[in-house]
Amino acid sequence: MSTEMSSAPPSGTASRAYVRAAAAQVLPPPVATSGLIGWLRTNLFSSPGNTLLTLLALLIAFWIIPGFVRFLITDAVWSGADREACVAKGGVLPGACWAFVKDRLAYFIYGAYPVESRWRADLFFLLGALGIGWLLWLNAPRRDLGLVYFLVVLPLAVYGLLSGRNPLAFLAYPYDLVTGRSVILGLVFAALLFLAGFLVARSEGVRAGRAALFGLAALVILTAAGLAFERLWGAIGLAPVDTARWGGLMVTLVVAGVGIVASLPLGILLALGRRSKLPVIKFFSVLFIEFVRGVPLITVLFMANTMLPLFLPDDITVDKLLRALVGIALFASAYMAEVVRAGLQALPKGQYEGAMAVGLGYWQMMRLIILPQALKVTIPNIVNTYIGLFKDTSLLLIVGIFDFLKAIETARIDPQWAAPTVSATGYAFAAIVYFIFCYGMASYARATERRLSKADKR
Numbered sequence: 032m033s034t035e036m037s038s039a040p041p042s043g044t045a046s047r048a049y050v051r052a053a054a055a056q057v058l059p060p061p062v063a064t065s066g067l068i069g070w071l072r073t074n075l076f077s078s079p080g081n082t083l084l085t086l087l088a089l090l091i092a093f094w095i096i097p098g099f100v101r102f103l104i105t106d107a108v109w110s111g112a113d114r115e116a117c118v119a120k121g122g123v124l125p126g127a128c129w130a131f132v133k134d135r136l137a138y139f140i141y142g143a144y145p146v147e148s149r150w151r152a153d154l155f156f157l158l159g160a161l162g163i164g165w166l167l168w169l170n171a172p173r174r175d176l177g178l179v180y181f182l183v184v185l186p187l188a189v190y191g192l193l194s195g196r197n198p199l200a201f202l203a204y205p206y207d208l209v210t211g212r213s214v215i216l217g218l219v220f221a222a223l224l225f226l227a228g229f230l231v232a233r234s235e236g237v238r239a240g241r242a243a244l245f246g247l248a249a250l251v252i253l254t255a256a257g258l259a260f261e262r263l264w265g266a267i268g269l270a271p272v273d274t275a276r277w278g279g280l281m282v283t284l285v286v287a288g289v290g291i292v293a294s295l296p297l298g299i300l301l302a303l304g305r306r307s308k309l310p311v312i313k314f315f316s317v318l319f320i321e322f323v324r325g326v327p328l329i330t331v332l333f334m335a336n337t338m339l340p341l342f343l344p345d346d347i348t349v350d351k352l353l354r355a356l357v358g359i360a361l362f363a364s365a366y367m368a369e370v371v372r373a374g375l376q377a378l379p380k381g382q383y384e385g386a387m388a389v390g391l392g393y394w395q396m397m398r399l400i401i402l403p404q405a406l407k408v409t410i411p412n413i414v415n416t417y418i419g420l421f422k423d424t425s426l427l428l429i430v431g432i433f434d435f436l437k438a439i440e441t442a443r444i445d446p447q448w449a450a451p452t453v454s455a456t457g458y459a460f461a462a463i464v465y466f467i468f469c470y471g472m473a474s475y476a477r478a479t480e481r482r483l484s485k486a487d488k489r
Contacts, residue, residue, distance in 0.1 A: 102126040102452075103459065109133075117450035127456040128448070135442045139460075142278015142433045148270065151192045152281050158185055158192075159284065167475060169482075182292060189285065193277065195269040202257025205250060224250045236392060274352040278433030280464070286356060286434070287421045293360035294420065295413070298367025299402065305372060316368075323365035328423055331358045336430040355432055363420045370412040374405030407483050414476035418469045425465075436461055 075085040106126030108117050110133075117128035132139075141149055162185045165177035191198035205224065207217030228249025232242035277285070304316030323331070335358035336351060378401060386396035406413070428437035439457040442448070 102455075114446075114448050114450040114453070117448070117452055119451070124451060126452065127459060128450055128452050129456065131442075131448045131450070131453050131456055132460050134448070135445075138279065138442055139435065139438050140280045142282065142438050143276045144278060144281065145270075145272060145276065148195075148272060151195075151269070155189050155192050155281070156284075158188055159288065186289070186292070191264070191269070193272065193281075193285070194274065195271040197261055197264040199257050199260045199264075202253050203261055204257075205254045206258060221250055221254075224253050233394065236395060274350050275433075277352065279438040280435045282352070282427070282433060283424050283435040286352075286359060286424045286427065286432075289356045290359045290363045290420045290424075291417050294363035294367045294416070297360065297364035298371050301364060301368035302371035302375060303397065305368065306375060320365045320368050323362055324369070328359070328362050329426055329429060331362045332426060332430045334358070351430075352432060355427055355430065359420070359424070363416065366416050367413070370409050370416055371405060373412065374407075374409035375401065377408050378404055410476055410480055410483070414472055418472055421468060421472070422465060435464065 076082045103126065107129050108125050108127070109129050111117065111128075111130035112134070116130050117125055119125070137149075141152055144152055162177070162181040165171050166174065166181055171177060187198035190196070201220060202224075204220035205217050207214060225246040227246070229242045229246035231249075232245040233239070237245065301316050301320055304312045305320065307313045307316070332355060335354040339349065339354055382400060382404065383396070386400040391399065424434055425436045427434040428440060433441075439461050443454045443457045
């Protein structure tokens with residue numbers, strides 16, 4: 032009895048016999064649900080139908096990809112001075128003639144832009160890359176200044192660099208009211224400068240009387256700045272380069288950049304106008320959007336290039352490239368307006384009521400509450416419109432503007448490079464360039480969506 036009693040566990044220790052004193056060893060997840068095997072089972076072989084589609088896709092890839100690899104890489108000609116490097120030898124036709132692309136690369140980028148002035152085009156590429164990087168880098172300092180640089184400073188600097196003309200000459204037009212050189216033009220630009228200052232002040236909640244004084248001050252200050260900069264620009268002395276000599280990838284990026292930058296603000300104004308309660312504004316917004324969306328882009332370009340000069344006085348001429356820029360910007364803005372309108376309609380009515388309940392005016396409500404949410408919802412559609420606009424710049428060659436594709440079209444018929452694979456190589460190079468730009472926009476948009484959607488996840 033005493034032995035049995037002595038061997039019994041002390042009081043209170045029996046309940047602790049099943050409590051683990053140390054953490055259990057962490058076991059790796061099953062091989063079938065993690066790593067490469069898990070990803071393959073989840074995404075490619077999750078069901079019999081998915082497995083069949085995966086195998087079919089692999090068969091198509093094995094049928095197509097080797098031919099592209101042979102033509103573009105293994106059988107390609109990488110060096111040579113003329114067509115002799117890319118003609119058939121021994122009855123065997125070579126692959127892509129990359130020697131042709133290498134020889135004409137500068138022509139593809141600059142077109143007929145003067146060789147001695149190409150440093151200005153290089154500076155344009157550098158300034159554009161700086162502006163895009165400033166905006167897209169999420170941790171960049173003072174991104175608000177980056178937006179001003181990209182939307183205001185960069186377009187003016189690019190125009191001044193590439194054309195060699197004063198980019199702020201339009202600010203001196205109100206001075207024509209005093210000199211009498213062009214009273215109508217001076218009145219138009221004076222009204223625009225005054226209206227811009229007035230609207231900026233009103234958007235900040237300034238009363239109408241003070242906003243009018245702010246608009247008048249903006250008119251005087253900007254006109255004086257334009258006159259001062261006109262003298263400074265004359266001292267710089269850049270040689271003018273007519274837009275007819277612009278060409279290549281440079282023109283494609285200029286046209287796409289102007290269309291992308293101008294289409295979003297114009298589209299926002301048109302979308303707000305279409306939802307306006309004022310009948311006149313709503314009517315003209317709907318009329319413009321539906322008319323532009325009802326005709327193809329090539330028709331708009333032909334109208335801007337051929338028909339517009341017929342409606343202008345004989346002493347007024349508009350540059351061909353400028354006509355195309357305006358046509359593309361207006362065309363893209365009509366589609367962008369519908370994209371923005373979809374985002375506005377997707378927001379619940381409570382957002383509008385809450386903004387009005389705290390005393391915000393219409394423009395403050397739109398700027399601070401409504402538009403940020405609406406644009407967030409429509410990011411995929413906005414980027415899709417941008418990608419379509421970038422590719423649609425290839426239609427410029429039809430109206431005689433020397434864009435990137437037009438440069439390739441002209442170079443491929445050069446007798447110096449009259450070889451069987453030169454045309455296919457030129458088009459392949461164009462496809463690669465367009466794909467790089469479009470895929471870059473799409474990739475950044477997906478990353479932005481993931482970042483902004485974190486707050487919506489549960």
